[in-house]
Amino acid sequence: MRSQLLAGLLVILTALLPQHSLAEEDAEKWQEIKGKHFIVHYKGEKKLAESIASRAEKYYRQIAEDLGHNRHDNFWLWENRAKIYLHENHAAYMKATGAPGWSRGRANYAMKQIDSYATSMTFLDTVLPHELTHLILRDFLGFKGEVPLWLDEGIAQWEEKGNRSIRIEHARTLAKKGKLMSVSELGNMTPQELRKSENPADFYAQAISLVGYLIEQHGSEKFGKLCRSLRSGGKLDDALRFTYPQSVRNIVALEEAWKAHVLSAPAKRKQ
Ligand SMILES: [Zn+2]
Structure with missing residues (x-):
């Protein structure tokens, strides 16, 4: 693995x-x-x-x-x-x-x-x-190179289909050990920091897990809306409130829902 x-x-x-x-x-x-x-x-x-x-x-x-x-x-x-x-x-x-x-x-x-x-x-x-x-x-x-790293790498891995399960399972293992990063920490990660990181696989696993949660639980259309809301440099909190006013309407709500989802997800998922 x-x-x-x-x-x-x-x-x-x-x-x-x-x-x-x-x-x-x-x-x-x-x-x-x-x-x-x-x-x-x-x-x-x-x-x-x-x-x-x-x-x-x-x-x-x-x-x-x-x-x-x-x-x-x-x-x-x-x-x-x-x-x-x-x-x-x-x-x-x-x-x-x-x-x-x-x-x-x-x-x-x-x-x-x-x-x-x-x-x-x-x-x-x-x-x-x-x-x-x-x-x-x-x-x-329309992102001009300012895509949040977790979103950029999360969605790119999500589209690799065949690698989804293993990386999502990796995120689940981190969750069970209480080692998931906060959504704010994920959002602050830069490519430079990631390159120096001892466990880049941890970041990638959490990025695909978070993106997968948003797409699977809240739909592609809203995910696209979130991306468009972030592209002009909007803060994640504002973009969440605009996109998901009834559910994950801020970083705290997103983090709580995502972490619960990671822990509750079945070990084997469809590809
Ligand atoms: Zn990439």
Whole structure:
């Protein structure tokens, strides 16, 4: 379980790194597949690139739906399509992006681009939906890089589907030991602090648990409303009161309800 958590984190932490653009000398060798919202650039097998193009469209619809964004078709069309660069292998990916050895994929928000590599076993199921969520959160909901970290990483992990149970179970273990952070502490976490943290897995587990609680218990539409209310720099307390006036209307109410939910949730959840 620990090794699975760590493997997941290697993917997640890449989003926190500085971004580099693609090496220009490689440009002429790339081939591309153009979909409705994505252009997949690849050098190897066409079949794999095609399956990535179709999976990306599926994730796009699902993520937009989970964010309560029902006008998603207007985004990322034609010249505004997002780019996916599938490098030949891990070494080529590292060389082109400057990413460290443990990195499996990354999202460049400014260029609306995701980089990974053809032999990454985790790309389709984890890196792609995770990094896509980071891009969509900014583009659809209008965040300008000021997304609260727990919300950003929480929703990105939530969309990785296959990793939900193990991370939510991790949060439950923390809850049983009385080690859950307060919602305020989660909200104060910065990428710099997280990088230095001894147990980053704890933060990620709590982030997905909190986001999962809001989406499952209060619905996607309201979650989208909460995101939009936070994007202009609004305080969490105000955004909660505006979005959930009848239930988790402030940080104290949210924390109480979330912690009770974590402890009461069944050990095995559906994916
Ligand atoms: Zn991430």
